[in-house]
Amino acid sequence: MxxxxxxxxxxxxxxxxxxxxxxxxxxxxxxxxxxxxxxxxxxTGVIRGYRAVLDPAAVGRGLRVFAGVRLVRHGRADVVAFERAVVRLPGVVQCHHVTGDYDYLLHVEVADLPAYEDFHANRLAGLPSVAAVTSYVTMKTLSAGSR
CATH class of the missing domain: 1.10.10.10 (Winged helix-like DNA-binding domain superfamily/Winged helix DNA-binding domain)
Known part of the structure; x- marks a missing residue:
């Protein structure tokens, strides 16, 4: 380039x-x-696509949460099973494999706090090898171009 x-x-x-x-x-x-x-x-894959940037609240996803996930087991089969399952969960916008205190950092968007409680208790916590989840509710989002 x-x-x-x-x-x-x-x-x-x-x-x-x-x-x-x-x-x-x-x-x-x-x-x-x-x-x-x-x-x-x-x-060449430098430009991978074009997308519409939506207002999450306008499409029923007014609550943004970042969830740090720790796994119990880190064997290849456990990691693959977790990754395959987590990207299929409704509400998961992105899943990042990270270093540090967590194994994964999820960007989750749902309607509201009760919807996140349901997501956390009935979907995320039941995935293969999940040991712990720490949730961070977004209060405000700033973009690089925000002033």
Whole structure:
């Protein structure tokens, strides 16, 4: 990736719906070479997709929780079983395998606190090898561009 590619990626990261003509103007290219670069970035996996950023509350997921999960057993079969099960749980937005006090950090979005209580007690705690879960309820979210 050169500086032009980095500029393209930065602009698309901020606005994935920008027109190719506007993108080209912003990065100092004509539209055809800009489009070729974008397609190459997509084909090589630098750009992995485009998504709509939703308001979680508007779609019934007004409570965001980060859950630190410790496993009892760390054998390969136990880890694979946990990972396969956790990504299928409704409400799990992301699952990160991490270092530190926890084995996994989950980003969970549900309607409200009773919904999270149900998720925690009846879904997450029953997954293979789960020893403990520590939950952190989000009070406010700031983005890198927030001021």
């Amino acid at each position: 050169d500086e032009v590619d980095r500029s393209i990626v930065a602009v698309l990261e901020a606005d994935g719906r920008i027109s190719n003509a506007e993108l080209a103007a912003r990065v100092g290219l004509s539209p055809s070479p800009c489009l070729r670069r974008v397609r190459r970035l997509e084909e």
